[in-house]
Amino acid sequence: MSTTTTPSHRAGTPPDETAPPAAGPLGRLGLWVTSHGKLVAIVWALLIVGLGVFAPSVEKNLSGAGWQADSSESVAARELAQDSFGGNASSAIQVVVHSDDGPVTEGEGEAVLAEVTAILEDEPRIADVLAPQPGATLSEDGSTAIVLAGAGADTNEMVRVATDIKEELQELSTDSVQVNPTGSSLLWSDFNEANLEAMLQSELMSWPVTMAILVLAFGALVAAGLPLILTLSGLVASAGSLVLINELVPVSIWAMNFAMMFALALGIDYALFLVVRYRAARAARPHDKPWAIAQMMDTAGKAVLLSGLTVLVSLSAVMIVPSPSFRSMAGGIMLSVVFILAATLTLLPLVLHKLDDKINKGALPWAKSGEHRSPRFEAWGERLWKRPLVWGLASLVVLLALAAPVLGLKTAMPSIKVLPEESSARVGYDLVQESFGEGAPGTLQVVADKADAEATTEALNADSGIAGAMPPMPASDDSDLVLIQAVPTVDPSDPELGETVDRLRADLPESALVGGAAVENLDLKAQLDESTPLVIGIVMVLGFLLLLFALQAPLISLLGTLASLLSTAAAFGVARLIFQEGYGSDLLGFEPQGFLDAWAPVFFFAMIFAIAMDYTVFLLASAKEHYERTGDPKDAMVGSLAHSGRVIFAAGAVMVAVFFTFALSGPIPPKEMGVVLGIAVLLDAFLVRLVLLPVMLRLTGRAAWYTPAWLRKVLPNITFAHD
Numbered sequence: 001m002s003t004t005t006t007p008s009h010r011a012g013t014p015p016d017e018t019a020p021p022a023a024g025p026l027g028r029l030g031l032w033v034t035s036h037g038k039l040v041a042i043v044w045a046l047l048i049v050g051l052g053v054f055a056p057s058v059e060k061n062l063s064g065a066g067w068q069a070d071s072s073e074s075v076a077a078r079e080l081a082q083d084s085f086g087g088n089a090s091s092a093i094q095v096v097v098h099s100d101d102g103p104v105t106e107g108e109g110e111a112v113l114a115e116v117t118a119i120l121e122d123e124p125r126i127a128d129v130l131a132p133q134p135g136a137t138l139s140e141d142g143s144t145a146i147v148l149a150g151a152g153a154d155t156n157e158m159v160r161v162a163t164d165i166k167e168e169l170q171e172l173s174t175d176s177v178q179v180n181p182t183g184s185s186l187l188w189s190d191f192n193e194a195n196l197e198a199m200l201q202s203e204l205m206s207w208p209v210t211m212a213i214l215v216l217a218f219g220a221l222v223a224a225g226l227p228l229i230l231t232l233s234g235l236v237a238s239a240g241s242l243v244l245i246n247e248l249v250p251v252s253i254w255a256m257n258f259a260m261m262f263a264l265a266l267g268i269d270y271a272l273f274l275v276v277r278y279r280a281a282r283a284a285r286p287h288d289k290p291w292a293i294a295q296m297m298d299t300a301g302k303a304v305l306l307s308g309l310t311v312l313v314s315l316s317a318v319m320i321v322p323s324p325s326f327r328s329m330a331g332g333i334m335l336s337v338v339f340i341l342a343a344t345l346t347l348l349p350l351v352l353h354k355l356d357d358k359i360n361k362g363a364l365p366w367a368k369s370g371e372h373r374s375p376r377f378e379a380w381g382e383r384l385w386k387r388p389l390v391w392g393l394a395s396l397v398v399l400l401a402l403a404a405p406v407l408g409l410k411t412a413m414p415s416i417k418v419l420p421e422e423s424s425a426r427v428g429y430d431l432v433q434e435s436f437g438e439g440a441p442g443t444l445q446v447v448a449d450k451a452d453a454e455a456t457t458e459a460l461n462a463d464s465g466i467a468g469a470m471p472p473m474p475a476s477d478d479s480d481l482v483l484i485q486a487v488p489t490v491d492p493s494d495p496e497l498g499e500t501v502d503r504l505r506a507d508l509p510e511s512a513l514v515g516g517a518a519v520e521n522l523d524l525k526a527q528l529d530e531s532t533p534l535v536i537g538i539v540m541v542l543g544f545l546l547l548l549f550a551l552q553a554p555l556i557s558l559l560g561t562l563a564s565l566l567s568t569a570a571a572f573g574v575a576r577l578i579f580q581e582g583y584g585s586d587l588l589g590f591e592p593q594g595f596l597d598a599w600a601p602v603f604f605f606a607m608i609f610a611i612a613m614d615y616t617v618f619l620l621a622s623a624k625e626h627y628e629r630t631g632d633p634k635d636a637m638v639g640s641l642a643h644s645g646r647v648i649f650a651a652g653a654v655m656v657a658v659f660f661t662f663a664l665s666g667p668i669p670p671k672e673m674g675v676v677l678g679i680a681v682l683l684d685a686f687l688v689r690l691v692l693l694p695v696m697l698r699l700t701g702r703a704a705w706y707t708p709a710w711l712r713k714v715l716p717n718i719t720f721a722h723d
Helices: 025-035 037-052 055-061 073-084 107-122 155-170 184-218 221-246 253-284 289-320 324-360 375-386 388-408 424-436 450-462 496-507 517-551 554-580 600-630 633-663 668-705 709-714
Strands: 093-099 126-130 144-151 177-182 444-449 466-469 481-488 513-515
Touching: 025 037, 025 289, 025 324, 037 221, 037 324, 055 221, 055 253, 073 444, 073 481, 073 513, 073 517, 093 107, 093 155, 093 184, 093 424, 107 126, 107 144, 107 155, 107 177, 144 424, 155 177, 155 184, 177 184, 177 424, 184 221, 184 253, 184 424, 184 633, 184 668, 221 253, 221 324, 253 289, 253 324, 253 600, 253 633, 253 668, 289 324, 289 517, 289 600, 324 600, 375 388, 375 633, 375 668, 388 554, 388 668, 444 450, 444 496, 444 517, 450 466, 450 481, 450 496, 496 513, 496 517, 513 517, 517 554, 517 600, 554 600, 554 668, 600 633, 600 668, 633 668
Parallel strands: none
Antiparallel strands: 093 144, 093 177, 126 144, 444 481, 444 513, 466 481
16 A cells, blocks of 8 residues: 555556555555564464453343433433332333232232242342232233332343343242243343344354355365454454443443454455455465565555445444444444454464465365456456446346335334244233233333322323323432323334324423333434434445545545445345335244334444445455556456456355344344345345446446546545555
8 A cells, every 4th residue: 555655656547567666554564464473473362362251251241221312301201210219110120920810919829929029129239129009010800910120220230130030030930820020121131032042043054154155265275264263353352342341331232243243244354355365466476475465465455454444434423323222333343343454454464474375275176276367257347348238227227126115114113023922021011911901011101290290190191092091109209200100002013102102292291201111212213213314424425435535536436335325225125025014024934023123224224335335445446456557447347357356256155144144043133134234245246346336437437537636636645556
């Protein structure tokens, strides 16, 4: 890489073949790493071992809570309910006790209720324990009762409480009495448990498939194993880091789940790109190992660095969503990408230098370790060059047809259907609904000034969306507040609940704050709807600027950015057909919710765009390298496919395999991520980057690489052609 003060050739001008450039900064980094191998190895060993000690406890330490819109009315209501009403907040644990043999408050049921109460009172993180109340938490027929365990800790800790005590509570069940803890904290506890099992299953499925693809791509067992070892090192370090960060700032378990999936796919991509380039360089100059390291780092290493920066920039935009879960998820993925990048640019060159020709051990009979230019992809490039409109229009039609359904996409926060039917939270939820009414699992919590208690109660009872409101509960501290619980007429996931909440917020006295777990979901959805356009805009602008910085060519940078929108829109179009309409739900093993989860558009867009730009950088960096060498647009287009097409194809296949394995198991959210990201990569790698973007290079010709004189003065001189 040349970022520099010395004059160098600019895009659009044929290169000076008489003065080969010296190693750039990344090439010098590669040479430094190999000459200080012992130091680099010790640093990485300390990092992996030191942070790896904490990695096994990542699932225990991280939490599934944090799905809220900070500073929203519902969060304010929850905090007041927790502080002033004995923890009777949305994060409280509800233990549902149901008897099949007479009233639950008599006989065996009475004994079970006493044991439930004792367990809850012995837990120091639980605040007040409220016994079942007739007309409120004891059903009319007396068969079902709810023991309320107040939240004595924050939402993250209450999820851990739920995990710690749910098994002990369920073991109290007898032949005639069922015990099922439920509520928001249990929902996240059960989801985390189901999700962990699914993630481990998916990992077990994805590694053999990934290894098989890499063996075919590299043609050698040792070379194929390097990306997996490298990625594992980065993941172990990032997992340990998340545990340590969680001691300072709460981190969602989703941060690790998403980081694991994303970093696995990305790390293999990066290692694949570097290893292929190193093998080609060693074949070109068998007796010049330092040159091969510098060549690899200055070309493929530079593309990997720019790709990694694009990923980090794309995900950083998610940080503007004021929700702890979103920020920790984006932060977790970004942290894993930083470790993967660091390992790719320091540890991998050292390993390659040490192994050298041994990376070709276990070679398959047809493998050609030094083959960098693929005759098949070169022939494909020639085909596209001859008939660009036919191929370009065909790929465009496919992408637009798949993207069309996105216009009818509906989003909402996850419903109880994300949990397995046998989970405690879902069984308890169903019992509450059967015994106390359709809207009982989504009971609203309204905190108001004592002076407004009567007016608030009257307004709640008068609203058509409220089945009934309980008498005001006075605060347990000295605050002049009351808590009124109101049961809606509809299920918490029904869109009508949102309309009811909007009406209440307009009609209730000014002091009244409307909260509850279902309302927190509604407030988060409203925040996501507001933030999504801004996040998309920021991601696209930053992505374009980074491409412009790397390629120095406004036109192809703009076209590359816009092309990424096509695969993203197509992926969401397919997601609507699967998750909203239910096509293929039996095959994938899930119960459709009738919508896509509300967090998917903003979060998945950033992830998909990051991956799409990843492939854009790989292809266009190779094209720019060829154009810098020859000044020939055809060589730039055909040469980029010949040299990077096979890597993009193999990397795309690995990513699709990784993502689709996550789509085959577990709850709906990981399935959504696996399907949406898998389809996005499938379309982006094989239609956009290997067809549409090369066609754009063909049709724009030299204009693709034109840089206005004023822009040359602003941008640093970055080149990809190194001898």
